[in-house]
Amino acid sequence: MATILDVARAAGVSASSVSNFLNDRLSKMTPATRERIEAAIGQLNYRPSQVALQLKTGKTATIGLLVPAVANPFFGAIAMAIQRAAQARGYQVILCNTFRDPQREREFAADLMALGVRGIITGSSLLNPEHLSELASRGLTVVAFEGDAAAAAPGIHVVSVDNVMVTTLAVDHLVALGHRRITYVTGPAQTAARVARLKGFRAATERHGLGDEARIHEISLPQNQYGDDMIAELGVDAALALAKTSPRPTALIAMNDLLAIGLAAGLREHGIVIPDDIAMVGIDDLFLARLMNPPMTSLRQPLSAMAEAAVDCLVADGTEAAPATSLIFAPELIVRQSTARTAG
Amino acid sequence: MATILDVARAAGVSASSVSNFLNDRLSKMTPATRERIEAAIGQLNYRPSQVALQLKTGKTATIGLLVPAVANPFFGAIAMAIQRAAQARGYQVILCNTFRDPQREREFAADLMALGVRGIITGSSLLNPEHLSELASRGLTVVAFEGDAAAAAPGIHVVSVDNVMVTTLAVDHLVALGHRRITYVTGPAQTAARVARLKGFRAATERHGLGDEARIHEISLPQNQYGDDMIAELGVDAALALAKTSPRPTALIAMNDLLAIGLAAGLREHGIVIPDDIAMVGIDDLFLARLMNPPMTSLRQPLSAMAEAAVDCLVADGTEAAPATSLIFAPELIVRQSTARTAG
DNA sequence: AGCCTCAGGTATATCGTTGCACTAAGGATA
DNA sequence: TATCCTTAGTGCAACGATATACCTGAGGCT
Numbered sequence: 001m002a003t004i005l006d007v008a009r010a011a012g013v014s015a016s017s018v019s020n021f022l023n024d025r026l027s028k029m030t031p032a033t034r035e036r037i038e039a040a041i042g043q044l045n046y047r048p049s050q051v052a053l054q055l056k057t058g059k060t061a062t063i064g065l066l067v068p069a070v071a072n073p074f075f076g077a078i079a080m081a082i083q084r085a086a087q088a089r090g091y092q093v094i095l096c097n098t099f100r101d102p103q104r105e106r107e108f109a110a111d112l113m114a115l116g117v118r119g120i121i122t123g124s125s126l127l128n129p130e131h132l133s134e135l136a137s138r139g140l141t142v143v144a145f146e147g148d149a150a151a152a153a154p155g156i157h158v159v160s161v162d163n164v165m166v167t168t169l170a171v172d173h174l175v176a177l178g179h180r181r182i183t184y185v186t187g188p189a190q191t192a193a194r195v196a197r198l199k200g201f202r203a204a205t206e207r208h209g210l211g212d213e214a215r216i217h218e219i220s221l222p223q224n225q226y227g228d229d230m231i232a233e234l235g236v237d238a239a240l241a242l243a244k245t246s247p248r249p250t251a252l253i254a255m256n257d258l259l260a261i262g263l264a265a266g267l268r269e270h271g272i273v274i275p276d277d278i279a280m281v282g283i284d285d286l287f288l289a290r291l292m293n294p295p296m297t298s299l300r301q302p303l304s305a306m307a308e309a310a311v312d313c314l315v316a317d318g319t320e321a322a323p324a325t326s327l328i329f330a331p332e333l334i335v336r337q338s339t340a341r342t343a344g
Numbered sequence: 345m346a347t348i349l350d351v352a353r354a355a356g357v358s359a360s361s362v363s364n365f366l367n368d369r370l371s372k373m374t375p376a377t378r379e380r381i382e383a384a385i386g387q388l389n390y391r392p393s394q395v396a397l398q399l400k401t402g403k404t405a406t407i408g409l410l411v412p413a414v415a416n417p418f419f420g421a422i423a424m425a426i427q428r429a430a431q432a433r434g435y436q437v438i439l440c441n442t443f444r445d446p447q448r449e450r451e452f453a454a455d456l457m458a459l460g461v462r463g464i465i466t467g468s469s470l471l472n473p474e475h476l477s478e479l480a481s482r483g484l485t486v487v488a489f490e491g492d493a494a495a496a497a498p499g500i501h502v503v504s505v506d507n508v509m510v511t512t513l514a515v516d517h518l519v520a521l522g523h524r525r526i527t528y529v530t531g532p533a534q535t536a537a538r539v540a541r542l543k544g545f546r547a548a549t550e551r552h553g554l555g556d557e558a559r560i561h562e563i564s565l566p567q568n569q570y571g572d573d574m575i576a577e578l579g580v581d582a583a584l585a586l587a588k589t590s591p592r593p594t595a596l597i598a599m600n601d602l603l604a605i606g607l608a609a610g611l612r613e614h615g616i617v618i619p620d621d622i623a624m625v626g627i628d629d630l631f632l633a634r635l636m637n638p639p640m641t642s643l644r645q646p647l648s649a650m651a652e653a654a655v656d657c658l659v660a661d662g663t664e665a666a667p668a669t670s671l672i673f674a675p676e677l678i679v680r681q682s683t684a685r686t687a688g
Numbered sequence: 689a690g691c692c693t694c695a696g697g698t699a700t701a702t703c704g705t706t707g708c709a710c711t712a713a714g715g716a717t718a
Numbered sequence: 719t720a721t722c723c724t725t726a727g728t729g730c731a732a733c734g735a736t737a738t739a740c741c742t743g744a745g746g747c748t
Contacts, residue, residue: 364697372696694743
């Protein structure tokens with residue numbers, strides 16, 4: 001790797017001049033010098049060492065991304081959106097799989113700080129974000145990519161879809177189709193998003209006066225299990241229980257698409273047909289939703305826009321103590337055949 | 345962030361002693377001094393700056409990971425396996441989505457070099473890997489996580505599943521069930537893996553004397569389209585064409601599970617039942633394979649072991665010009681209900 | 689007593705940048 | 719002609735670690 005000194009020698013100038021060139025202080029040199037430097041850089045294939053640059057300026061062009069598990073297609077989609085947004089701004093992304101373990105999150109955060117990252121984006125915030133606050137107080141900019149503002153701890157920026165609206169739209173859609181016996185299938189209220197979605201479901205069903213026709217079916221995740229790639233399998237089991245309930249719900253809303261995929265597979269095993277026997281709404285609108293049989297209605301999060309906002313939070317954080325912002329995006333209902341028929 | 349000097353002051357020693365402590369040169373100090381340093385580190389919550397360390401030693405604990413798109417569950421699984429293996433060895437992973445664009449790959453590689461990564465792992469090697477060779481010749485250790493040794497360019501390590509064996513096992517399995525009209529559905533031969541899989545299919549069907557009962561159905565990906573998250577949709581279309589062929593194949597082997605998911609959805613639309621009307625074998629064994637209806641037979645890659653081997657290639661590369669290694673792993677046939685019935 | 693050894697440290701140059709402080713040369717001004 | 723300003727640069731001290739080379743005092747040996 002060529003250094004700035006190699007370039008300086010090749011161009012017959014000092015390292016300072018090359019540095020001036022690199023930092024657009026072009027007024028400090030004649031066009032001729034400028035061209036010589038440019039030529040030398042091209043010739044040597046020179047790229048400034050980010051490491052040296054970082055040590056000198058204290059600023060990195062690197063951000064940390066914490067997700068429970070990238071193997072989960074939802075977090076894969078998030079990781080891709082964040083990386084693209086970061087790249088567009090000249091930033092690199094360091095990937096960390098936390099398995100929803102606070103201890104591991106803390107460990108990663110310490111490593112990332114030692115690496116000098118500009119900030120971290122966390123893809124899923126546990127309900128109890130004090131360990132994130134702790135990071136924020138140590139001077140790290142933290143953006144929670146999930147969970148509403150209420151759940152945010154001090155010093156943490158929030159960029160999230162409106163998780164209350166997500167279930168509200170789902171319920172409204174189903175009620176408009178004539179459904180009343182609607183069951184919301186969810187995992188334990190461990191994350192901010194899950195809590196908000198549950199809240200939205202409760203409020204919407206109450207507003208529509210569904211009474212106890214609206215049900216909540218909570219599936220239990222194994223202890224100490226991040227569960228992300230087995231959520232779908234748990235859905236298969238949950239479908240059995242749901243098939244047996246009487247009266248059986250006419251519509252299901254799943255906490256997320258992965259769970260919905262499992263539910264759909266389980267229902268099919270019991271001869272229950274979607275949408276004829278039961279309607280189904282997923283959440284997240286993974287690319288898999290439109291490949292299901294039948295294609296599934298789901299609530300889409302504007303991931304690209306959200307990713308850009310999240311990265312901007314970190315990049316723009318030039319001003320010392322930027323107040324913790326909270327950006328909430330509206331979800332979009334994507335109607336497909338899993339809710340094609342009216343109830344009754 | 346506390347520096348080594350802060351620690352030195354707090355412990356009443358010189359920075360050198362703290363450095364000695366950090367680098368396990370314990371013989372250079374009394375137990376008492378050692379304890380004072382330990383205490384100071386704990387008190388100040390000190391972590392050595394990786395940046396400074398890197399500038400000084402020239403070695404980073406960072407590797408670059410190039411994948412076409414992490415949103416693709418297969419590459420999501422790879423990314424997770426690599427990150428875990430890297431973490432176990434104290435390394436960080438920088439994530440890059442290349443969209444299978446050689447130009448973008450080159451750009452990423454340049455950025456990664458400037459960052460001083462220890463090496464890069466590329467999740468999918470284009471057929472023409474000369475741009476990777478170029479990187480290797482510039483002193484970057486490159487590991488191709490796909491593609492067999494033959495396709496490897498000079499200076500590139502290969503860690504891959506045996507892609508010839510993948511289709512060989514698939515064909516053997518189907519033939520053992522009595523199938524003869526077997527069609528291999530694949531995308532264009534753009535990657536080393538695809539080429540090897542095709543080769544395996546051809547050789548195996550020839551060995552079994554299937555003649556022109558063995559067919560190859562090539563789907564075309566849109567130009568300049570990395571295609572990874574639309575492969576499944578193309579599978580839906582391909583299913584239409586396959587449903588119409590006469591005589592219709594009794595078994596399909598899909599280039600990968602994502603394509604298989606699309607094929608399954610398309611076949612279902614045309615009333616063709618798996619496995620009664622047609623058998624199906626996927627490749628990769630994504631977690632989705634066992635959630636399909638019916639659960640799909642697929643060929644599993646030992647991703648964890650492969651990821652560990654790939655990371656080891658980079659980490660162990662202490663010796664100057666380590667010869668380019670080639671590690672090929674055996675796939676495992678996972679039989680499920682999509683091939684549950686015997687043919688005929 | 690004089691010399692050596694060795695344990696237990698410390699001083700310092702260095703990695704590749706940056707950016708402030710400085711300066712040499714030339715031109716304008718008084 | 720002396721002074722000042724501007725232009726087009728250069729010199730140097732950092733940033734936070736490392737490691738080599740150096741130092742120093744205590745004890746052992748002759």
